[in-house]
Amino acid sequence: MNRASKYSIGVFGTSFLFAMNAFAHSPTYAYEGQFAGTMICESGEVGVLLHIEEAGHITRGEFDRVMGTCRSGSGSCNISKNLKYVGSRKVKGTLDFFPTASNPKAPETRFEITGTGTRQETESQSKMARIDPRLLNIYLEINSIITPDFPSDLSGLEFKININSPLAKPPYNKMFAQVNGHQCHNLTLSQIKEANP
């Protein structure tokens, strides 16, 4: 077999791989873990510790309720929606608030959270990651819905956390979080190492 024919097989093999895995993500869901940082709320700086773990598959109906649906049944919106769905999982965890040196009277509270973790990848990014896992692009959104018994001064808090790691080499050191609403902002979380069992 000459060099040209070897190359052709390689190209066709890759195309076949593309076809098989057009909507497949890497199985790594590295957003699981514990993250700590602080944010600014109306009362001042508040410490945040977030523990998050995967809680199983999300049904298409549940996914559509959270992420919305496309206007038609085909086209690029559907392709990206399907890709997003494949990369979505239910998540659960805990969210702790703690006082800081600059705001020692900040509330000490703990809440259980549930939500959806979604990996944001384009079709081409997903294909590239299949060829070379180092090219896996993770832009993850976790919409964590806080349990209802939230204190009045932080009511309506909803987390939207983005992990943006172009090289996707865990552990991810930083997560950037936005807190919906006007009360809290500037949350940056760092991944926490935990003790070996």
Place this chain on the structure above:
Amino acid sequence: MKKIIILGVASLLIASSATAQETAPVLKPLNVITMTGTYAGTFLCTSGEMGMTLSIRDIGGTINPDGKSVNANTRLINGVLNFFPTVGNPSAPHGAFEVGGTAEIYNYFTKVKLTPGKWLDKPENFGASGLEGMISKKGHFSGKPTASGCHTLNMIKLRTQ
């Protein structure tokens, strides 16, 4: 026949109770149980405010000077210390290392001394520091890192491991 059955049941009960006594775990003092867990808070250094989490695990009592008896109120502990940036000091490094030391249990508080161990996540140009502090019964840790220039470490207990 009836007597034999009753005797047999009685001996089985005695045997099972002896086994239960042998295998029953040694209960830790309540203060030890309330001390172990994860703490989170911040401390101040000359470079600004930094966040900290500390997990504390109890290993057991220390041996008294007689070499035989165990001192249940002075405990060997270990854990993991994480430090991280805060809103007010976003350029602070983040990292983690193991810690080990002792906890002296008193009625209303626990005195903790920890020294740094193996790095788990080492930032560049940053050294590990020991830690000294008191843990109140309510789970408030107040103390300071032993590194010079750092002080006002306050943490609260978040959860029991």
